[in-house]
Amino acid sequence: MIQLVSKRLGAMAVIILVLTAVVFALQKASPFDPVHSMLGPSASREAVAQQRHALGLDQPLPSQYWHYLTALLHADLGMSYRTRHPITADLATFLPATAELALFALVLALVLGTALAVATTLRWRGAGVLRFVLVAGASTPAFLLAIGGILIFYQLLGWLPATGRTSFTDAPTGPTGLLTLDGLLAGRPEVTLDAMGHLVLPGLALAIGPAVSIGRVLRSSLVGNRRTDYVRTAMAKGLSEGSVLRKHVVRNSLGPALSMTGLQIGLMFAGVLVIENVFSWPGIGQYTSLSIPVGDFPAIAGVTLLLGAGFVAINTIVDILQAVADPRIDV
Amino acid sequence: MLDSSPHVAETPAVAEIDALHVTLRRGDQDIHAIRGMSLDIGPGEILGLVGESGSGKSVLAMSMLGLLPGDARTSGRCLVHGDDMLSAPAEVRRRRRRSSLGAVFQDPMTSLNPTMRIGAQVAEAAESDEEALRLLKAVGIPDAHRRMGAFPHELSGGLRQRVMIAMAVAGSPSLVVADEPTTALDVTVQAQVLALLRSLRDQIGCSFLLITHDLGVAARVADRVAVMYAGRLAEMGPTGVVLREAAHPYSLGLLGSRLSLGSSRTEPLATLPGEVPDPTRPPAGCPFAPRCDLVTDRCAQEPVDPVEVAPGHLSACVLPIEQVRGATEKAREKEGAPPAGTSGHPAGSSTQPQGDVAVDVRRVVKTFWVKAGRGRKQRLAALRDISLTVADGESVAIVGESGSGKSTLLRVIAGLEHAGGGEIALGHGVRPQMVFQDAGASLTPWLTVGDLIGERLRRERMSKPQRVERVAAALAQVGLPADVAGVRAAQLSGGQRQRVALARATVVPPKVLLCDEPTSALDVSLASGVINLIGRLRRELGMAVVFVTHDLSVARIVADRIAVMYLGRIVELGDAEDVVHHPRHPYTRALIGAVPDFGADPPALPGDPASPLRPPPGCSFHPRCPIAAEVCADPDLHPRLLGIGHGQVHQVACIRTEVL
Amino acid sequence: MATGSTATPVRSRARPRLLSGGGTTRLSQAAAGLFALTTLIALLAPLIEPYDPLLPVGQPQLAPGEQGFLLGTDSIGRDILSRVLAGWQSSWWAAVIVIASGLLVGGLVGLVAGTFGGIVDNVLMRITDTFLALPAPVIAIAVAATLGPSFAHTLLAVGIVWWPFYARIIRGEIRTLAARPHVEAARLAGAGRIRLGLRHLLPGAVPTAVVTASLDVGSLLLTLAGLSFLGLGQSAPAAELGADTAKNLSFLLQDWWIPVVPGVAVMVMALFGNIAGDGVRNLLGDR
Numbered sequence A: 001m002i003q004l005v006s007k008r009l010g011a012m013a014v015i016i017l018v019l020t021a022v023v024f025a026l027q028k029a030s031p032f033d034p035v036h037s038m039l040g041p042s043a044s045r046e047a048v049a050q051q052r053h054a055l056g057l058d059q060p061l062p063s064q065y066w067h068y069l070t071a072l073l074h075a076d077l078g079m080s081y082r083t084r085h086p087i088t089a090d091l092a093t094f095l096p097a098t099a100e101l102a103l104f105a106l107v108l109a110l111v112l113g114t115a116l117a118v119a120t121t122l123r124w125r126g127a128g129v130l131r132f133v134l135v136a137g138a139s140t141p142a143f144l145l146a147i148g149g150i151l152i153f154y155q156l157l158g159w160l161p162a163t164g165r166t167s168f169t170d171a172p173t174g175p176t177g178l179l180t181l182d183g184l185l186a187g188r189p190e191v192t193l194d195a196m197g198h199l200v201l202p203g204l205a206l207a208i209g210p211a212v213s214i215g216r217v218l219r220s221s222l223v224g225n226r227r228t229d230y231v232r233t234a235m236a237k238g239l240s241e242g243s244v245l246r247k248h249v250v251r252n253s254l255g256p257a258l259s260m261t262g263l264q265i266g267l268m269f270a271g272v273l274v275i276e277n278v279f280s281w282p283g284i285g286q287y288t289s290l291s292i293p294v295g296d297f298p299a300i301a302g303v304t305l306l307l308g309a310g311f312v313a314i315n316t317i318v319d320i321l322q323a324v325a326d327p328r329i330d331v
Numbered sequence B: 001m002l003d004s005s006p007h008v009a010e011t012p013a014v015a016e017i018d019a020l021h022v023t024l025r026r027g028d029q030d031i032h033a034i035r036g037m038s039l040d041i042g043p044g045e046i047l048g049l050v051g052e053s054g055s056g057k058s059v060l061a062m063s064m065l066g067l068l069p070g071d072a073r074t075s076g077r078c079l080v081h082g083d084d085m086l087s088a089p090a091e092v093r094r095r096r097r098r099s100s101l102g103a104v105f106q107d108p109m110t111s112l113n114p115t116m117r118i119g120a121q122v123a124e125a126a127e128s129d130e131e132a133l134r135l136l137k138a139v140g141i142p143d144a145h146r147r148m149g150a151f152p153h154e155l156s157g158g159l160r161q162r163v164m165i166a167m168a169v170a171g172s173p174s175l176v177v178a179d180e181p182t183t184a185l186d187v188t189v190q191a192q193v194l195a196l197l198r199s200l201r202d203q204i205g206c207s208f209l210l211i212t213h214d215l216g217v218a219a220r221v222a223d224r225v226a227v228m229y230a231g232r233l234a235e236m237g238p239t240g241v242v243l244r245e246a247a248h249p250y251s252l253g254l255l256g257s258r259l260s261l262g263s264s265r266t267e268p269l270a271t272l273p274g275e276v277p278d279p280t281r282p283p284a285g286c287p288f289a290p291r292c293d294l295v296t297d298r299c300a301q302e303p304v305d306p307v308e309v310a311p312g313h314l315s316a317c318v319l320p321i322e323q324v325r326g327a328t329e330k331a332r333e334k335e336g337a338p339p340a341g342t343s344g345h346p347a348g349s350s351t352q353p354q355g356d357v358a359v360d361v362r363r364v365v366k367t368f369w370v371k372a373g374r375g376r377k378q379r380l381a382a383l384r385d386i387s388l389t390v391a392d393g394e395s396v397a398i399v400g401e402s403g404s405g406k407s408t409l410l411r412v413i414a415g416l417e418h419a420g421g422g423e424i425a426l427g428h429g430v431r432p433q434m435v436f437q438d439a440g441a442s443l444t445p446w447l448t449v450g451d452l453i454g455e456r457l458r459r460e461r462m463s464k465p466q467r468v469e470r471v472a473a474a475l476a477q478v479g480l481p482a483d484v485a486g487v488r489a490a491q492l493s494g495g496q497r498q499r500v501a502l503a504r505a506t507v508v509p510p511k512v513l514l515c516d517e518p519t520s521a522l523d524v525s526l527a528s529g530v531i532n533l534i535g536r537l538r539r540e541l542g543m544a545v546v547f548v549t550h551d552l553s554v555a556r557i558v559a560d561r562i563a564v565m566y567l568g569r570i571v572e573l574g575d576a577e578d579v580v581h582h583p584r585h586p587y588t589r590a591l592i593g594a595v596p597d598f599g600a601d602p603p604a605l606p607g608d609p610a611s612p613l614r615p616p617p618g619c620s621f622h623p624r625c626p627i628a629a630e631v632c633a634d635p636d637l638h639p640r641l642l643g644i645g646h647g648q649v650h651q652v653a654c655i656r657t658e659v660l
Numbered sequence C: 001m002a003t004g005s006t007a008t009p010v011r012s013r014a015r016p017r018l019l020s021g022g023g024t025t026r027l028s029q030a031a032a033g034l035f036a037l038t039t040l041i042a043l044l045a046p047l048i049e050p051y052d053p054l055l056p057v058g059q060p061q062l063a064p065g066e067q068g069f070l071l072g073t074d075s076i077g078r079d080i081l082s083r084v085l086a087g088w089q090s091s092w093w094a095a096v097i098v099i100a101s102g103l104l105v106g107g108l109v110g111l112v113a114g115t116f117g118g119i120v121d122n123v124l125m126r127i128t129d130t131f132l133a134l135p136a137p138v139i140a141i142a143v144a145a146t147l148g149p150s151f152a153h154t155l156l157a158v159g160i161v162w163w164p165f166y167a168r169i170i171r172g173e174i175r176t177l178a179a180r181p182h183v184e185a186a187r188l189a190g191a192g193r194i195r196l197g198l199r200h201l202l203p204g205a206v207p208t209a210v211v212t213a214s215l216d217v218g219s220l221l222l223t224l225a226g227l228s229f230l231g232l233g234q235s236a237p238a239a240e241l242g243a244d245t246a247k248n249l250s251f252l253l254q255d256w257w258i259p260v261v262p263g264v265a266v267m268v269m270a271l272f273g274n275i276a277g278d279g280v281r282n283l284l285g286d287r
């Protein structure tokens, strides 16, 4: 067990190291010159040279990479050209909003995915139609879901808000940064309710694609497991349908769905960048959208590192969970 | 013993099958799996149900358990204690399964839930952990208490099957349906499991429906035998009667083509030409008609129902029993003279190795490193100091249980695997050719037979028509028409595939032909044809043959000499007849005793075949050896093959031969 | 070490038949039809565009059907139908290029790794797995954002993250095939490494590669549209489906069709891709 965990953590460290190398290499390959971005086009040659030296850009690449790594270890991601703040501080400001949205979408995706899997597995008249709806869901870009949601639930029906995280100007800002929690902690349930309302549309837009993927994988492993020899054995024992399903089918079907969930988180992170844009959600996605047009590379790099590392960490946890659940998995 | 069936006709049957028809759906075709079967099983009776693959045995089992797929169409009745397992409500069927039925399936690995502990799985059927433990002990699982916490993949095949049996007999069912329960097991383990089934019957008094493709297995434990063919009952009667006085031409054919330790080595084996009918288009009359020598005009017209030919003995044939028996006798006499085309005996004379050496294996060692979980690697000693010489034109069979290293030895000789030590010398420096167990898998699926056979001719410069001609000649030699060259493996039947594999191996005749269980995936009726063919090719092309098999009766037929392997070592080597009829090593004796054969029933060898991951020190056989002495476990002991008798051609690796 | 199931590719592999029940042949025919339709629209786009997609040709913000503009006009009076057709064309080309290069690079890596096994396999697959363990869409965004917006950069960015998946799948298929006795039989028949790889292994992996690629078209189109939405595609005024939605978001509440229509076009295209993918899988068997 300890060996398993340490091996997976080792693998995770290697992958994150590669991630930093990729980001570093990108930075070097970028046509944007950081010095020009910082000093502006009218800077004198000497000033540019001086700044290059100050930033260590006149050193050989390996040593630049080394400096980059050591800086990373001190949580130093550099300065944003656009906001002129340390990127670490920027990210800390915007992360909670994104985390709340992503978590909410993840839970939605799991619930919806399970429901879809069960609904399409059972034999009922709507199953065929539902399956077509699923293909359609899997083919719809998140931004279309988002604007469709706004048109219907905000403009047409007026049920849900279309932008931002909250309608309160005096919403609590701490301690967790997650409004739904902070509302409760501050003893203001109306803030929590309102935050939930704001979460529904962006959360759904983010969750539907992953939910379909998770649902499909879960469904096919449920169907596959029902045909196994050991389920036949369980039936032959005279167990009731319910306990065959619970003890033999469902348990052995969770693994693939869990892996799929881990992988879908990558898509969801990319989706966040798009969706926050549509809903003016004050999170990392919006921060990134603003950074892209002005070529604020350090900011983009910081976001990439954060999301990439998060993805790798989540999948490492999924892996470990799976090895714990299935005695056959070799370390 | 076999004839004294405890089945008494007056007692009410545990299960009654009456005019059962089952039609299944595959793709957009109807599979007529069972087409009118009637039989009953008495209390405490073991009914052996025998048939070739595809004859409908497993569908019958599923019908009795009430577990047919939802789209199956059925008619007739399948009563268990009066409840119809075809039409009763699901809940009633479930209760019947729970209280009166048990089931054992072929592959115990896939039939157990891989992520659930053994104890929990047995307890599901046994209601409590205490009862589960008691059952595991009752089916002979050593150290049962600890094994409760094990996962299926941590047990050996034999133990897993015992776990399945423990679940089947939980709650003292009145009928256990066992579908090929020993097919996936080694012979010695098979003998143990069969003995267990019978002792459970004696203790609990439950009946068994024992499904098997091997007449020998049925002969060993069944009170009555039912022979199925193409979804219908061909013959049914008390075991001894059916085996000795079979009344149906199909049963006679099966019995005739079945190999035993007493089969003649000098005549070609009797074969059952042709194939089972296509289940999507079953014939109207007797399904055996296309393969039957005695077929008459009446046979193909309407279904032939079983009729009683003697009390308790049914046969489904239009001919009177005397006529069937008479004709078979005559056919047997005729076969005495080799028919044209299959000239001569399969094995060739029992020559001693002389002349030039074709293969010389000297002190070969092969070790694999396998994953042992937790990221560690473990050494697996597959071959431990093997020496073996095969003379030009000689045939040597290698027998042993699974994991004994037979296939590895063959692969090392073929050059597919590098030996970790020792030497392999090939007399002629030419690469040997090999025939694999799964012939279908050994043919590249997207290439045509002609491409595959022609591939071996690439080195030889010849024109395209010449090549086509050579391919056709090679096909003709294995008894296939030339147009087979244009088809792909998937379009051929199992027997044809094995023939194509042989044609490919012999289009340029090799000096050495290696055969890895070439018949074990085939039904008996096809296997004997392939064995005859290998014998004929060997003589015509002057090849030496090394033939790996787990079946001693096959080894005896195909080989001049037999080498018996146990855990990576040869423990006995000698003339085929000598080894089979005068075995000297205790392991060989146990192996021969375990061959399921009519009448024979020596006590089963205890214990599992030991794992090559942890070969016991000294003589590796000592934990199971009935005559082991204390020195046998001495780590410094390395029993070597030593000659016994005159000529020293019979060699045994046992330090206690004097006791034998 | 970087191997292990972290990297197990599950991208739409375990997808159950979606529209089963309707008969295999009907689905395959529908799929073939949709595939042909998509391709035809893409290739003929310049001919069937009613107007120049880049120039204002009518009053701004006309509703669909008004003054003969089938899908209306955008904020500066360009014909939305023409822009959608042009965007369809560039999405089609982008998908074709990314998939073709992914199959080529991934197929080569997979074939070499699978055929040679041993160290070669180990090294190639470690690299592949490491890439697979990173979130592909996020990396693609980072690459495109760093290189600056342009069609070529988008393709490069997506191409870089797209091949490892194919390499994994093709390598896996080749390894499975390589474990079959037919490869050993071919070795004994005298086939060398290269002949083994090209004749006895590669053809067996082709159906899997085709099925994988066709099941992948839908998600590729969505990824490309997402990049375009973030402004990482061709620069203005080129017609691009994702970007046309993004740039016109401010009109959503008054003239909804301006941002919605290009998004719907993406959906239709991805839907066609997904159905066609299912059809191909049905035709070539579940792999």
Ligand SMILES: Nc1ncnc2c1ncn2[C@@H]1O[C@H](COP(=O)(O)OP(=O)(O)OP(=O)(O)O)[C@@H](O)[C@H]1O
Pocket (backbone or CB within 6 Å): B368, B369, B370, B380, B382, B400, B401, B402, B403, B404, B405, B406, B407, B408, B409, B550, B612
């Ligand atoms: N490539 C390999 N890697 C690791 N272990 C192997 C390999 N090939 C064979 N073994 C192991 O070597 C041992 C001997 O194998 P081998 O296949 O020769 O046995 P066998 O007697 O032919 O058994 P069977 O009757 O099941 O075919 C087995 O434990 C097997 O698992």
Ligand code: SF4
Pocket (backbone or CB within 6 Å): B248, B249, B250, B286, B287, B288, B289, B290, B292, B293, B294, B295, B296, B299, B304, B316, B317, B318, B319
């Ligand atoms: S009924 Fe006719 S074909 Fe069938 S077994 Fe009897 S003789 Fe042969």
Ligand code: SF4
Pocket (backbone or CB within 6 Å): B585, B586, B587, B619, B620, B621, B622, B623, B625, B626, B627, B628, B629, B632, B639, B653, B654, B655, B656, B657
């Ligand atoms: S050496 Fe000992 S253990 Fe081995 S077979 Fe002979 S008597 Fe038995």
Ligand SMILES: [Mg+2]
Pocket (backbone or CB within 6 Å): B406, B407, B517
């Ligand atoms: Mg073997």
